[in-house]
Amino acid sequence: MGFFRNQFSNVVEWEEFRDDMIFWKWSNREIKKGSKLIIRAGQDAIFVNNGKIEGIFEDEGEYSIDSDIIPFLSTLKGFRFGFNSGMRVEVLFVNTKEFTVRWGTQNPVLIPTPQLPGGMPIRANGTFNFKVTDYVTLIDKIAGMRESYLVEDVKIRITSVLDQLLMKWISREGKNMFNLQANASEIAKGIREDLDMEVMDNGISITGFQVMSFNYPAEIQEMITKTASHEMIGNLQKYQQVSITDGIASGKIKGGGAASDMAGMMMGMNMANEMMRNMNASPTRDQRAPERAEGQDQARNDKQHAGGESQSPPPASSPSEGKSKPNFCPNCGAKNEGSNFCPNCGHKLG
Structure with missing residues (x-):
């Protein structure tokens, strides 16, 4: 003064x-x-x-x-x-300025999720903005009883309800619990609206709310990183196979113990299952070829036996067959037992 x-x-x-x-x-x-x-x-x-x-x-x-x-x-x-x-x-x-305040969860927020019965422990941090917009309410509710009012006072009130709002909006908007950052904008928008209603009775408005990052426990983050690197998100069997292989290679799973025996048994079972799947798979072209040829020969024999009536001549022998005699007479269709002349009509076969 x-x-x-x-x-x-x-x-x-x-x-x-x-x-x-x-x-x-x-x-x-x-x-x-x-x-x-x-x-x-x-x-x-x-x-x-x-x-x-x-x-x-x-x-x-x-x-x-x-x-x-x-x-x-x-x-x-x-x-x-x-x-x-x-x-x-x-x-x-x-x-009259707009205040910007940093916030962060003091304790992990347990978000209900089917993957973890006790909930997913998640931390988050970011900023929020506010300013005084209603002087009458400010004087009636706060200034009438206090000589001053600090940003820290507003922050304490905001953080007292923030955990419940994070749980509410993460559960509503966080469809993929392992990629919450993709829905951070919608989560922040819902929280801002709820916080604005919370402090409105003090003559203050929340003008912005931002979520900078979501943080998972170290073991959960390690699992997310590993599954992403192997493009196996959601495939627990493949993740287990990779984990066992990595454990043996790194020496974390050593021979002579129960863990090693279990790992070997699981790997053996997986290899056996893979071999069975390959054996039960459809035959290859080379496997199908003899079966197809044998079927064609059988069909031709059946037709020629019945074709003593139709007199349908058998296909001519190829030159690559040399001096081999036809099995059937090209003139009458009678079966030949290796003779040079047809035993039925006398036609020369050789």
């Missing part, structure tokens, strides 16, 4: 300004004749008398209480300063 030439003059200003202070109350003192009001950038000055707002001054600058302030106060326009007496009012200075 400073003094001018007149010993009764004083200065009304925010004497204890701090960047993290939301409001500060100039109170329990008389405003004397000739006093000055100083409003700095980012501040509003609210004159309060008997708990009622008399006037709000928003423009920065220096004002004379006598000529610039009193004539504009709602119910004190007729007030006249006496020579030795003053006017006892309260002046509430409000920080």
Whole structure:
């Protein structure tokens, strides 16, 4: 507080300004004749008398209480300063800027998930933004009982309900519990709306809420990283196979113990199952070829036996067969037992 030439003059200003202070109350003192009001950038000055707002001054600058302030106060326009007496009012200075606050879960939030009966322990961190938007409510609920109000006070109230809101919106929007970051925007939007309702009765609005990251326990994060590297998310059998192989290769699973015996048994069973699947698979082209040829020969024999009536000649022998005799007479179709002439019609076969 400073003094001018007149010993009764004083200065009304925010004497204890701090960047993290939301409001500060100039109170329990008389405003004397000739006093000055100083409003700095980012501040509003609210004159309060008997708990009622008399006037709000928003423009920065220096004002004379006598000529610039009193004539504009709602119910004190007729007030006249006496020579030795003053006017006892309260002046509430409000920080008008938007505050940005970092937040983080103090303890893991247990998110219900079918994969873990006890819930998935998740930590999260980020920022939120707020500002004062309703002076009447602020004075009625907070300033009427406090001389100042800090950002830390708002943060304590926000973090007291944040765990429940994280659980609510992660469960609602977090379809993939192992990739929550993909839904971070929708989760943050829902939390901001709920927080805004929570602090609205203090004259404050939540203007933004951001989730920077979700953090899993070390063992869960290791599992996510390993499954992602092997492109096996959701395939527990393959993950187990890779884990056993990695354990043996790294020496974590050593021979001679129960763990090694179990690992060997599981690997043997997996290899046996794989071999059975291959054996039961459909035959290859080379396997099918002899079966197809044998079927064709049988069909041709059946046709020729029945074709003594149809007299359908058998296919001619290829030159690559050399001097081999046909099995059937090309003239009459009778069966040949290796003779040079058909035993039925005498046709030359060789």
